[in-house]
Amino acid sequence: MSLVQAGLIAVLFSVGTFLVLHRSLTRIILGVGLLGNGVNLLILTSGSVPGDVPILGEGGTELTDPVPQALVLTAIVIGLAIVAFLLSVAYRSWTIDGNDVVEDDISDRRIAADPGVDEDFGEET
């Protein structure tokens, strides 16, 4: 772990978070992708110090830790699966209402607008 790597993690997480907090599904997916990159880098750098490639018989003496690499390798592939799935959700959303915006929950908005009306117990007492 070096300061530059920590800085890159900070940038990836900040930018990813900022994108995820948007309403456009496409931006959210881009954010998820960046967050995934950030997580992968976080696991790799905080779990190992740079060293020789963990392949035996290549003359390396100070092998870098292979376990974080194995974990991250799995994570990268799963990240692809998630992004692909989210993209098809965005596509589906677009075919339904012509945009890919995450709308507010309508019943929640209604309660917030008029807390006095009680639909479920309207006839009470």
Place this chain on the structure above:
Amino acid sequence: MLILLLAYAAAAAVCLAGHRRVDRSAFPLSTLPHVATFAWLAAVAPGVLDGTPLVASIGWVPELGLSVDLRLDGFGLLMGLLVSGIGALVTTYSSGYFGPSADRARIAGLLGVFAAAMLGLVWADGLLTLFVFWELTSVASFLLIGTDDRSTTARAAALRALLVTGAGGLSLLAGLVLLGIAGGTSTISGLIAADPTGGVVPVALVLVLVGTATKSAQFPFQFWLPGAMAAPTPVSAYLHSATMVKAGIVVVARLAPTFADVGVWRPVIVVCGLGSVLLGGIRSMRQQDAKLALAHGTVSQLGLIMILVGLGTPATTFAGVAVLLAHALFKASWFLSVGVVDHATGTRDLRRVRGVRRLGVVATAIVLAAASMAAIPPTLGFVTKEGALEAFIEGGAGWTGTVALVGVVLGSVLTVAYTLRLAVGLLGDHSVGEDAVDPDHLHRPGATLVAPPVLLAALGLVLGLAAGPTGAWLARVATSLDPASGEGALYLWHGLTPALGLSAVALTVGTALWWTTRSATATADAPRSSFTVAYDRGYEGVLSAARRITGVTQSGSLPLYLGIVLLTVAGAAAAAIVTNRSWFDLSAVPVANSGLELVACVATALGAGAVVVARQRFGAALALGGCGYLLAVVFLLQGAPDLAITQFLVETVTIAVFLLVLARLPQRFSSAPDWAPLGVRLAVSAVVGLTVAGFALQASTARTEPSVARDYVERSEPEAGGRNVVNVIIVDFRGFDTLGEITVLALAGGGVVNLVAAARREQRRKHLLDGTDVEDLSGRAPEVWR
């Protein structure tokens, strides 16, 4: 004991499950457990009354020391006899009362459930056992009050009763648990033996008393009981006069001899009890519905019993037990009689009822029950009221006893007045209503309807005449509560005592009160109880407050929720990192491991920035891809060529998928309204990013044990025959991880295929509606045509 409870449960289960098939036989069937219990109790009575309680215990959760503890002592015997005896009469009565249109199986089943719970309650020795049965009776009561589930009033009344008694049950639980901890025991008998003292005991006792006051409809919780009269009359007679409302009294009676001397106990009892005595009496005077008048009268009478057993002196305890028996007999008889009147005339309205005298023996029952309620000699009501006054005069409870005496005499005056008003209103033919009942067209009640109330009323008279033996028997019952109360005795005539004088005063003044107020209370409807109004306001207030809070916290905006969640998590982590402080020591951390790494990292960060800045979807996707490729370089520099290759391939596929989808979507991002200003969103993002970076720095220096990798590296070649350790880990040492990964991939792939297929179908349908050529889209005929 357990067998009997199970018998009730079995009969109830048959009724509830069989439903329509057992319709006609439901009530006769549910009478059986009552009869069996009554007979068994009668058989074991001599032994129990001689002071050897029967004990049963089965493990419930033995690991937690929880068990169902039952203990049948003298008082439990009396209550058991009441529950099963009146239960048998009520079920018999019900078989005549409910017609085929009523859901007889349901009512019979629920009555059985209630009876089992009530018996469990009066026999319970375990504190938690008591609570469980206590709540079961509340639930059964709720279901029975709401029998007429199409009536809004009945539903509201049922809910009110459940909420009040349920909340009280929680208070009781808290009190019992505190007492149990203070006494180091989990049973009532253990608690009484331990007699715990200390700061927590008064608090616990107040909590217990609140619970008992809700259940026994004591001031200021009395308002649910009149509402409970929405239940069918047999249910009211059983639950809401004879048995369930005595549950609070049972608990108080068991605890009072031990705890009555604790400072807060007697004042609370006297305030609650007297409030109920007076309020119930006054409100009973103003009811036009005979059943409601009885309900308010019940509140008043329960107040008297509560004071008696609550004062906790040997004499009052004995008198309380005696009044409890008398009240159960005459009040159940009253309710059942009113039910007969309702059945015969079609109304319970005192202004309309006429011709009850022609019902003969029922009228006699009403007269007897009224005499017992108003404490007119020689009924049991008189004998026990005398005993109560004697006990108050005897003293022993300090100033609270004196206050109670005055209040109870006032209450007796009211009781006489409302009893007279009720009896005369029912039996007299001076109806004032225009739509009065025609006394020539009465619906003659059958024997099953008439017998139970007459039997109960007659029993009140016989036991009153046999005051000596009755008193001796009740004294043996009372010794189980307080060994010193065994000297109690009842007398039909014991000379010209102050108690007799007070009784005479109560009778005279009560009669005068009735005579003077008789015209004033003849027609007007009773106003709505201010307690009910206050309760309803509070209830609605809670509901609307809940909705307001929901409105504030549940804005419906997903990004807002996400922001709050992220900020909370990051804030908590940041607090931990800052307080740890070790990350301030960055001297061991290099700025960069190599010059190339510095360049690669900065370039990747720029790529990430480009994703945000891009105005078009296409550009943003390309920037994401670029960022990913550059990250592969960072991986490579970290000594991870496998990762770099994978990242490179995956990033390529990601860009391809992005481009496929983006080709369908509009070029530019839609500008939806934002949930928060830009500054806030940037701040949240910065906090999250910096927290994670701080975490990373701390985590990288936090290792205390050597990596498991050493083992993997050593075993890689001899065991797995591979030299690339990362590959060996993935496909061999941690092969199940990879299996999970493949499963996720497969699931996601399936999801993608389905979503895309659904989207295609949708589009085809749209195009079909628009009349455009569909063939262009898919190259084959759409499914909707087939």
